[in-house]
Amino acid sequence: MPTDPSAVFAALANHVLEQVPDLARRIVRQIVAQEPRYQAAGAVPMEILTESVENNVRQILESLAGVPRTPEEELAVARTTGRRRAQQGVPLESVLRAYRLATELVLNALLAEVRGRPYTELAESLEVTTAVMKVMDRHSEAVVNGYRQTEAELQRRDAQRQQATFDALMEGRGGDPQLAVEALATLGLPPSGPYVMVVATFDIAAQHTFSAARDALAAYSYAAAWRIRGDREIGLVALGHSSVPRLMTVLSRNPPGRIGISDPFGAMHELPEAYRSAELALGTVSPDVNEVVWIAERLPEALVISSPSLAGRLTRRALGPVLDLPEEERELLLRTLAVWYQSDRSAARAARVLYCHRNTILNRLRRIEHLCGRSLEDHRFLLASYLGLLTLQLLPAAQPGSGTAQRPR
Numbered sequence: 001m002p003t004d005p006s007a008v009f010a011a012l013a014n015h016v017l018e019q020v021p022d023l024a025r026r027i028v029r030q031i032v033a034q035e036p037r038y039q040a041a042g043a044v045p046m047e048i049l050t051e052s053v054e055n056n057v058r059q060i061l062e063s064l065a066g067v068p069r070t071p072e073e074e075l076a077v078a079r080t081t082g083r084r085r086a087q088q089g090v091p092l093e094s095v096l097r098a099y100r101l102a103t104e105l106v107l108n109a110l111l112a113e114v115r116g117r118p119y120t121e122l123a124e125s126l127e128v129t130t131a132v133m134k135v136m137d138r139h140s141e142a143v144v145n146g147y148r149q150t151e152a153e154l155q156r157r158d159a160q161r162q163q164a165t166f167d168a169l170m171e172g173r174g175g176d177p178q179l180a181v182e183a184l185a186t187l188g189l190p191p192s193g194p195y196v197m198v199v200a201t202f203d204i205a206a207q208h209t210f211s212a213a214r215d216a217l218a219a220y221s222y223a224a225a226w227r228i229r230g231d232r233e234i235g236l237v238a239l240g241h242s243s244v245p246r247l248m249t250v251l252s253r254n255p256p257g258r259i260g261i262s263d264p265f266g267a268m269h270e271l272p273e274a275y276r277s278a279e280l281a282l283g284t285v286s287p288d289v290n291e292v293v294w295i296a297e298r299l300p301e302a303l304v305i306s307s308p309s310l311a312g313r314l315t316r317r318a319l320g321p322v323l324d325l326p327e328e329e330r331e332l333l334l335r336t337l338a339v340w341y342q343s344d345r346s347a348a349r350a351a352r353v354l355y356c357h358r359n360t361i362l363n364r365l366r367r368i369e370h371l372c373g374r375s376l377e378d379h380r381f382l383l384a385s386y387l388g389l390l391t392l393q394l395l396p397a398a399q400p401g402s403g404t405a406q407r408p409r
Contacts, residue, residue, distance in 0.1 A: 012128060013065035016109045017058065023109055024054035030101045037094040044088055052081055056139070057106060063135050064110075075142035082146025086154065092147050099143060103136045162187055166227040166236070170275060174268025183268065187225035190238050193266035196247065197278040198235035201257035202228060212254050220250050234275065239264060244294050251292045258285040259292040280306060284394060304390045315391040318384035321371035336364040338389050345376075 016023070028050050031038055038044045044052075059077045063069070085095045110128050165186045174180045184191055200213040211233060217224050223238040239247065244261060251259055260282030262274035277295040284301035285291045295302060304311045316323070322333050336354065340361065343349035347361040354361070365376060374381035 010065045012110050012113045013061045015113055016106070017061050017065065019109060020054055020058050020061070023105060024050060024057055027053050027057065027102045027105050030105065031098045034101065035094045035098055037090055038098065044085070044090060052084070053102065056081060057102065060106060060132075060135055060139060063138075064131060075139060078139040078142035079146035082143040082148075083150040085143075086147045086150035092144065092151075095143060095147060096140060099136070099140050103132065106136075107132045162225065163227055166225060166234075169236070169268055169271045170227075170234075172269070172272045174271050180268035187236065189223050189225060189236065190240070194239045194264035195266070195271075195274075196237050196239060196244060196264050197262040197271065197274040198224075198237050198247075198251075198259060199261075199275070199278040199282045200233045200235070200259045201282070202231050202233040213251055213259060216250050216253065217247075222247070222250075232279075234278075236271065244296070248292050248294060257290055258282050258287070260285070261292070261294045263294075263296055277302070286393070300387065301390055301394060304387060305394050308395050311387065311391040311395060314384055315388035318374075318381065318388045319368075319372065321373075322368055325371075333364055333368055334389065334392065336361060337368060337385065340365065341386055341389065 028046070031049065031053070032046075038049060055077050059074065063074055082095065085092075107129060110132060114128060165183045168174075168179065169183055174183065181191060189195070198213065198217075200211075202211075211226070213233060213235065214224070214226055217235070217237060222242070223240070225236045227234045237247070244264060248261065251261075260278040260280070262278040262281070265271070265274050280302040281293045281295040281298050283305045284298045285293055319334075322330060324330075325333070336350065339353050340347065340350045343353060347358045347365070350361045351358045368385075369375050372381070372385075376382055376385070
Protein backbone atom coordinates (compact mmCIF):
# COMPACT_ATOMS: atom_id res chain seq x y z
CA MET A 1 0.00 0.00 0.00
CA PRO A 2 1.36 3.50 -0.76
CA THR A 3 2.84 5.35 2.22
CA ASP A 4 2.09 8.91 1.05
CA PRO A 5 -1.02 9.96 3.08
CA SER A 6 -2.82 11.59 0.14
CA ALA A 7 -2.14 8.53 -1.96
CA VAL A 8 -3.40 6.31 0.87
CA PHE A 9 -6.65 8.27 1.14
CA ALA A 10 -7.10 8.26 -2.62
CA ALA A 11 -6.60 4.51 -2.84
CA LEU A 12 -8.99 3.82 0.05
CA ALA A 13 -11.63 6.23 -1.19
CA ASN A 14 -11.50 4.95 -4.76
CA HIS A 15 -11.96 1.40 -3.52
CA VAL A 16 -14.96 2.37 -1.36
CA LEU A 17 -16.43 4.40 -4.26
CA GLU A 18 -17.12 1.08 -5.93
CA GLN A 19 -19.34 0.17 -2.96
CA VAL A 20 -21.39 3.40 -2.96
CA PRO A 21 -24.79 1.95 -4.01
CA ASP A 22 -24.67 -0.74 -1.30
CA LEU A 23 -23.21 1.67 1.27
CA ALA A 24 -25.95 4.22 0.53
CA ARG A 25 -28.67 1.62 1.04
CA ARG A 26 -27.22 0.66 4.43
CA ILE A 27 -27.07 4.30 5.46
CA VAL A 28 -30.69 4.84 4.41
CA ARG A 29 -31.81 1.85 6.49
CA GLN A 30 -30.04 3.31 9.52
CA ILE A 31 -31.56 6.76 8.97
CA VAL A 32 -35.08 5.38 8.61
CA ALA A 33 -34.64 3.23 11.74
CA GLN A 34 -33.16 5.96 13.94
CA GLU A 35 -34.67 9.18 12.52
CA PRO A 36 -38.46 8.73 12.13
CA ARG A 37 -38.89 12.43 11.25
CA TYR A 38 -37.50 11.59 7.81
CA GLN A 39 -40.52 9.41 7.15
CA ALA A 40 -43.11 11.39 9.13
CA ALA A 41 -46.02 12.12 6.80
CA GLY A 42 -43.81 11.05 3.89
CA ALA A 43 -41.50 14.04 4.38
CA VAL A 44 -38.70 12.46 2.33
CA PRO A 45 -39.73 9.68 -0.09
CA MET A 46 -37.44 6.65 0.03
CA GLU A 47 -36.21 6.99 -3.54
CA ILE A 48 -35.37 10.66 -2.97
CA LEU A 49 -33.59 9.89 0.29
CA THR A 50 -31.59 7.07 -1.31
CA GLU A 51 -30.53 9.25 -4.23
CA SER A 52 -29.56 12.07 -1.87
CA VAL A 53 -27.49 9.80 0.39
CA GLU A 54 -25.74 8.25 -2.60
CA ASN A 55 -24.86 11.67 -4.02
CA ASN A 56 -23.56 12.90 -0.67
CA VAL A 57 -21.46 9.78 -0.01
CA ARG A 58 -20.02 9.91 -3.50
CA GLN A 59 -19.13 13.60 -3.08
CA ILE A 60 -17.43 12.92 0.27
CA LEU A 61 -15.42 9.99 -1.05
CA GLU A 62 -14.36 11.93 -4.14
CA SER A 63 -13.15 14.72 -1.85
CA LEU A 64 -11.05 12.16 0.04
CA ALA A 65 -9.83 10.73 -3.25
CA GLY A 66 -8.51 14.15 -4.20
CA VAL A 67 -10.82 14.78 -7.16
CA PRO A 68 -10.03 18.41 -8.08
CA ARG A 69 -12.96 20.74 -7.36
CA THR A 70 -13.47 24.29 -6.17
CA PRO A 71 -14.89 24.63 -2.62
CA GLU A 72 -18.24 25.65 -4.12
CA GLU A 73 -18.32 22.56 -6.32
CA GLU A 74 -17.27 20.26 -3.49
CA LEU A 75 -20.04 21.45 -1.15
CA ALA A 76 -22.84 21.96 -3.68
CA VAL A 77 -24.52 18.62 -2.94
CA ALA A 78 -24.39 19.21 0.84
CA ARG A 79 -25.89 22.69 0.49
CA THR A 80 -28.64 21.30 -1.76
CA THR A 81 -29.38 18.61 0.82
CA GLY A 82 -29.74 21.25 3.53
CA ARG A 83 -32.07 23.32 1.37
CA ARG A 84 -34.27 20.37 0.45
CA ARG A 85 -34.60 19.11 4.02
CA ALA A 86 -35.64 22.59 5.15
CA GLN A 87 -38.27 22.64 2.39
CA GLN A 88 -39.46 19.17 3.43
CA GLY A 89 -39.80 20.24 7.06
CA VAL A 90 -37.22 17.84 8.49
CA PRO A 91 -35.76 19.35 11.70
CA LEU A 92 -32.15 20.41 11.38
CA GLU A 93 -31.11 18.25 14.34
CA SER A 94 -32.50 15.19 12.50
CA VAL A 95 -30.55 16.14 9.37
CA LEU A 96 -27.32 16.45 11.33
CA ARG A 97 -27.91 13.15 13.12
CA ALA A 98 -28.42 11.52 9.72
CA TYR A 99 -25.10 12.98 8.62
CA ARG A 100 -23.42 11.55 11.70
CA LEU A 101 -24.85 8.11 10.91
CA ALA A 102 -23.51 8.41 7.38
CA THR A 103 -20.13 9.49 8.75
CA GLU A 104 -19.91 6.37 10.92
CA LEU A 105 -20.70 4.01 8.06
CA VAL A 106 -18.40 5.76 5.58
CA LEU A 107 -15.61 5.73 8.15
CA ASN A 108 -16.22 2.05 8.93
CA ALA A 109 -16.04 1.22 5.23
CA LEU A 110 -12.72 3.05 4.89
CA LEU A 111 -11.26 1.51 8.03
CA ALA A 112 -12.28 -1.93 6.81
CA GLU A 113 -9.79 -1.38 3.98
CA VAL A 114 -7.05 -0.64 6.52
CA ARG A 115 -7.64 -3.57 8.88
CA GLY A 116 -5.29 -6.55 8.64
CA ARG A 117 -2.35 -4.53 7.38
CA PRO A 118 1.08 -4.68 9.08
CA TYR A 119 1.52 -3.05 12.49
CA THR A 120 3.60 -0.23 10.98
CA GLU A 121 0.55 0.87 8.96
CA LEU A 122 -1.95 0.93 11.87
CA ALA A 123 -1.27 4.65 12.31
CA GLU A 124 -3.00 5.07 9.01
CA SER A 125 -6.30 4.32 10.80
CA LEU A 126 -5.97 7.52 12.81
CA GLU A 127 -5.00 9.49 9.73
CA VAL A 128 -8.02 8.15 7.83
CA THR A 129 -10.33 8.95 10.74
CA THR A 130 -8.98 12.51 11.00
CA ALA A 131 -9.28 13.07 7.25
CA VAL A 132 -12.86 11.78 7.15
CA MET A 133 -13.91 13.96 10.09
CA LYS A 134 -12.42 17.06 8.47
CA VAL A 135 -14.29 16.42 5.24
CA MET A 136 -17.52 15.63 7.07
CA ASP A 137 -17.21 18.80 9.14
CA ARG A 138 -17.01 20.87 5.94
CA HIS A 139 -19.99 19.08 4.45
CA SER A 140 -22.04 19.30 7.64
CA GLU A 141 -21.39 23.03 7.82
CA ALA A 142 -22.53 23.36 4.21
CA VAL A 143 -25.72 21.43 5.08
CA VAL A 144 -26.40 23.81 7.97
CA ASN A 145 -25.79 26.88 5.80
CA GLY A 146 -28.11 25.59 3.08
CA TYR A 147 -30.74 24.70 5.66
CA ARG A 148 -30.58 28.04 7.47
CA GLN A 149 -30.70 30.05 4.25
CA THR A 150 -33.75 28.16 3.02
CA GLU A 151 -35.38 28.31 6.44
CA ALA A 152 -35.01 32.11 6.39
CA GLU A 153 -36.45 32.26 2.88
CA LEU A 154 -39.42 30.11 3.91
CA GLN A 155 -40.02 32.28 6.96
CA ARG A 156 -40.01 35.39 4.77
CA ARG A 157 -42.49 33.76 2.42
CA ASP A 158 -44.68 32.69 5.33
CA ALA A 159 -44.53 36.22 6.75
CA GLN A 160 -45.48 37.68 3.37
CA ARG A 161 -48.33 35.19 3.02
CA GLN A 162 -49.56 35.96 6.52
CA GLN A 163 -49.40 39.70 5.85
CA ALA A 164 -51.32 39.28 2.59
CA THR A 165 -53.90 37.16 4.44
CA PHE A 166 -54.20 39.74 7.22
CA ASP A 167 -54.65 42.49 4.63
CA ALA A 168 -57.39 40.50 2.90
CA LEU A 169 -59.31 40.27 6.19
CA MET A 170 -58.77 43.98 6.84
CA GLU A 171 -60.22 44.70 3.39
CA GLY A 172 -63.42 42.86 4.32
CA ARG A 173 -62.90 39.62 2.44
CA GLY A 174 -63.55 37.54 5.55
CA GLY A 175 -67.19 37.32 4.53
CA ASP A 176 -66.23 34.36 2.36
CA PRO A 177 -66.49 31.40 4.79
CA GLN A 178 -63.86 29.33 2.99
CA LEU A 179 -61.42 32.24 2.87
CA ALA A 180 -62.03 32.93 6.55
CA VAL A 181 -61.23 29.34 7.51
CA GLU A 182 -58.06 29.33 5.41
CA ALA A 183 -57.04 32.76 6.71
CA LEU A 184 -57.30 31.71 10.35
CA ALA A 185 -55.28 28.57 9.64
CA THR A 186 -52.61 30.62 7.84
CA LEU A 187 -52.43 33.07 10.74
CA GLY A 188 -52.17 30.26 13.27
CA LEU A 189 -55.39 31.24 15.05
CA PRO A 190 -58.22 29.02 16.35
CA PRO A 191 -61.13 28.51 13.92
CA SER A 192 -63.68 30.06 16.29
CA GLY A 193 -63.83 33.19 18.41
CA PRO A 194 -64.17 35.31 20.31
CA TYR A 195 -61.50 37.60 18.87
CA VAL A 196 -60.57 41.24 19.43
CA MET A 197 -58.56 43.74 17.43
CA VAL A 198 -55.69 45.48 19.20
CA VAL A 199 -54.06 48.63 17.80
CA ALA A 200 -50.89 49.92 19.44
CA THR A 201 -48.65 52.85 18.61
CA PHE A 202 -45.34 51.80 17.09
CA ASP A 203 -42.12 53.82 17.06
CA ILE A 204 -40.95 53.38 13.47
CA ALA A 205 -37.98 55.72 14.07
CA ALA A 206 -36.48 53.57 16.83
CA GLN A 207 -33.47 51.53 15.75
CA HIS A 208 -34.23 48.73 18.19
CA THR A 209 -37.98 48.48 18.62
CA PHE A 210 -39.40 45.71 20.80
CA SER A 211 -43.12 45.09 20.75
CA ALA A 212 -44.17 45.07 24.38
CA ALA A 213 -47.79 44.39 23.36
CA ARG A 214 -46.85 41.39 21.23
CA ASP A 215 -44.40 40.06 23.83
CA ALA A 216 -46.88 40.49 26.69
CA LEU A 217 -49.62 38.55 24.92
CA ALA A 218 -47.21 35.80 23.87
CA ALA A 219 -45.96 35.51 27.46
CA TYR A 220 -49.52 34.83 28.60
CA SER A 221 -50.20 32.36 25.77
CA TYR A 222 -52.62 34.49 23.77
CA ALA A 223 -52.78 33.37 20.15
CA ALA A 224 -52.40 36.45 17.97
CA ALA A 225 -51.45 37.56 14.47
CA TRP A 226 -49.80 40.93 13.89
CA ARG A 227 -49.38 43.45 11.10
CA ILE A 228 -47.45 46.73 11.10
CA ARG A 229 -48.90 49.63 9.15
CA GLY A 230 -47.08 52.93 9.44
CA ASP A 231 -46.81 53.80 13.12
CA ARG A 232 -49.44 51.25 14.12
CA GLU A 233 -49.05 47.64 15.19
CA ILE A 234 -52.32 45.85 14.54
CA GLY A 235 -53.15 42.57 16.26
CA LEU A 236 -55.90 40.03 15.73
CA VAL A 237 -56.10 38.31 19.11
CA ALA A 238 -57.98 35.15 20.04
CA LEU A 239 -59.48 35.66 23.50
CA GLY A 240 -60.15 31.98 24.15
CA HIS A 241 -61.50 31.70 27.71
CA SER A 242 -60.10 35.10 28.66
CA SER A 243 -61.91 38.45 28.64
CA VAL A 244 -61.19 41.98 27.52
CA PRO A 245 -60.60 43.23 31.10
CA ARG A 246 -58.09 40.42 31.62
CA LEU A 247 -56.42 41.30 28.31
CA MET A 248 -56.22 44.93 29.39
CA THR A 249 -54.59 43.90 32.67
CA VAL A 250 -51.92 41.95 30.79
CA LEU A 251 -51.23 44.81 28.40
CA SER A 252 -51.28 47.44 31.15
CA ARG A 253 -48.47 45.86 33.13
CA ASN A 254 -45.95 47.53 30.85
CA PRO A 255 -47.79 49.58 28.22
CA PRO A 256 -45.47 50.43 25.31
CA GLY A 257 -47.55 53.45 24.39
CA ARG A 258 -51.19 53.93 23.54
CA ILE A 259 -53.27 50.81 22.91
CA GLY A 260 -56.87 50.57 21.72
CA ILE A 261 -58.98 47.41 21.95
CA SER A 262 -62.19 46.59 20.09
CA ASP A 263 -65.23 44.79 21.42
CA PRO A 264 -65.12 40.99 21.01
CA PHE A 265 -66.41 39.55 17.73
CA GLY A 266 -66.93 36.06 16.41
CA ALA A 267 -66.70 36.16 12.61
CA MET A 268 -64.06 37.44 10.22
CA HIS A 269 -66.50 39.63 8.29
CA GLU A 270 -66.72 41.73 11.47
CA LEU A 271 -62.98 42.36 11.55
CA PRO A 272 -62.87 45.65 9.57
CA GLU A 273 -65.41 47.28 11.88
CA ALA A 274 -63.60 45.92 14.93
CA TYR A 275 -60.37 47.39 13.59
CA ARG A 276 -62.01 50.79 13.14
CA SER A 277 -63.36 50.71 16.69
CA ALA A 278 -59.92 49.81 18.08
CA GLU A 279 -58.46 52.75 16.14
CA LEU A 280 -61.16 55.00 17.55
CA ALA A 281 -60.40 53.79 21.07
CA LEU A 282 -56.71 54.51 20.49
CA GLY A 283 -57.56 57.99 19.26
CA THR A 284 -59.25 58.81 22.56
CA VAL A 285 -55.94 58.60 24.42
CA SER A 286 -53.82 61.75 24.73
CA PRO A 287 -50.59 61.47 22.70
CA ASP A 288 -48.45 62.05 25.79
CA VAL A 289 -50.07 59.27 27.84
CA ASN A 290 -49.35 55.54 27.87
CA GLU A 291 -52.71 53.89 28.36
CA VAL A 292 -54.68 50.80 27.35
CA VAL A 293 -58.33 51.54 26.52
CA TRP A 294 -61.35 49.49 25.47
CA ILE A 295 -63.83 51.00 23.04
CA ALA A 296 -66.74 49.93 25.27
CA GLU A 297 -65.41 52.22 28.01
CA ARG A 298 -64.62 55.15 25.68
CA LEU A 299 -67.80 55.55 23.65
CA PRO A 300 -68.41 59.27 24.40
CA GLU A 301 -64.80 60.06 23.53
CA ALA A 302 -65.04 57.94 20.39
CA LEU A 303 -68.20 59.75 19.40
CA VAL A 304 -66.34 63.07 19.62
CA ILE A 305 -63.29 62.11 17.58
CA SER A 306 -65.32 60.26 14.96
CA SER A 307 -66.82 63.56 13.82
CA PRO A 308 -64.36 66.38 14.61
CA SER A 309 -66.21 69.02 12.67
CA LEU A 310 -69.54 68.31 14.34
CA ALA A 311 -67.88 68.06 17.75
CA GLY A 312 -66.24 71.45 17.21
CA ARG A 313 -69.58 73.04 16.29
CA LEU A 314 -71.23 71.50 19.36
CA THR A 315 -68.43 72.80 21.61
CA ARG A 316 -68.66 76.30 20.20
CA ARG A 317 -72.47 76.34 20.55
CA ALA A 318 -72.44 75.01 24.13
CA LEU A 319 -69.42 76.82 25.59
CA GLY A 320 -68.67 79.59 23.09
CA PRO A 321 -69.00 82.51 25.51
CA VAL A 322 -66.66 80.79 27.97
CA LEU A 323 -64.13 80.09 25.23
CA ASP A 324 -64.11 83.78 24.30
CA LEU A 325 -63.01 84.88 27.77
CA PRO A 326 -59.42 85.94 28.52
CA GLU A 327 -57.20 82.89 28.97
CA GLU A 328 -56.88 82.99 32.75
CA GLU A 329 -60.61 83.18 33.47
CA ARG A 330 -61.44 80.76 30.64
CA GLU A 331 -59.09 78.10 31.96
CA LEU A 332 -60.32 78.55 35.52
CA LEU A 333 -63.96 78.03 34.53
CA LEU A 334 -63.23 75.09 32.20
CA ARG A 335 -61.08 73.41 34.83
CA THR A 336 -63.81 73.88 37.44
CA LEU A 337 -66.46 72.47 35.11
CA ALA A 338 -64.28 69.44 34.25
CA VAL A 339 -63.56 68.64 37.90
CA TRP A 340 -67.25 69.05 38.75
CA TYR A 341 -68.16 66.42 36.14
CA GLN A 342 -65.35 64.14 37.37
CA SER A 343 -66.70 64.54 40.92
CA ASP A 344 -70.15 63.23 39.94
CA ARG A 345 -71.38 66.85 39.75
CA SER A 346 -70.78 67.34 43.47
CA ALA A 347 -69.66 70.87 44.36
CA ALA A 348 -68.31 69.68 47.72
CA ARG A 349 -66.10 66.99 46.12
CA ALA A 350 -64.94 69.37 43.41
CA ALA A 351 -64.01 71.91 46.09
CA ARG A 352 -61.80 69.35 47.81
CA VAL A 353 -59.99 68.60 44.54
CA LEU A 354 -59.48 72.27 43.74
CA TYR A 355 -58.69 73.30 47.33
CA CYS A 356 -61.41 75.92 47.59
CA HIS A 357 -64.81 76.41 49.25
CA ARG A 358 -67.93 74.71 47.97
CA ASN A 359 -69.57 78.09 47.39
CA THR A 360 -66.63 79.08 45.15
CA ILE A 361 -67.41 76.11 42.92
CA LEU A 362 -71.10 77.02 42.84
CA ASN A 363 -70.29 80.63 41.95
CA ARG A 364 -68.07 79.55 39.05
CA LEU A 365 -70.76 77.21 37.74
CA ARG A 366 -73.34 80.00 37.94
CA ARG A 367 -70.89 82.21 36.01
CA ILE A 368 -70.78 79.56 33.23
CA GLU A 369 -74.59 79.34 33.20
CA HIS A 370 -74.89 83.11 33.00
CA LEU A 371 -72.39 83.39 30.14
CA CYS A 372 -73.98 80.58 28.12
CA GLY A 373 -77.58 81.50 28.95
CA ARG A 374 -78.34 77.88 29.90
CA SER A 375 -78.76 75.97 33.16
CA LEU A 376 -76.68 72.94 34.09
CA GLU A 377 -79.97 71.45 35.28
CA ASP A 378 -80.94 71.30 31.60
CA HIS A 379 -79.98 67.80 30.52
CA ARG A 380 -79.22 68.89 26.94
CA PHE A 381 -76.86 71.64 28.07
CA LEU A 382 -75.39 69.27 30.64
CA LEU A 383 -74.63 66.71 27.92
CA ALA A 384 -73.42 69.29 25.38
CA SER A 385 -71.06 70.86 27.92
CA TYR A 386 -69.59 67.47 28.81
CA LEU A 387 -69.05 66.60 25.15
CA GLY A 388 -67.56 70.03 24.66
CA LEU A 389 -64.99 69.40 27.40
CA LEU A 390 -64.12 66.06 25.78
CA THR A 391 -63.69 67.82 22.47
CA LEU A 392 -61.31 70.37 23.97
CA GLN A 393 -59.35 67.54 25.54
CA LEU A 394 -59.18 65.28 22.48
CA LEU A 395 -59.15 67.68 19.54
CA PRO A 396 -56.51 70.41 19.85
CA ALA A 397 -57.89 72.22 16.80
CA ALA A 398 -61.12 72.87 18.69
CA GLN A 399 -59.34 74.72 21.50
CA PRO A 400 -59.16 78.51 21.67
CA GLY A 401 -56.01 79.96 20.17
CA SER A 402 -55.57 77.10 17.66
CA GLY A 403 -54.81 74.52 20.28
CA THR A 404 -52.58 76.62 22.50
CA ALA A 405 -54.91 76.52 25.48
CA GLN A 406 -54.36 73.95 28.16
CA ARG A 407 -56.69 70.98 28.01
CA PRO A 408 -59.18 70.78 30.89
CA ARG A 409 -58.49 67.75 33.04
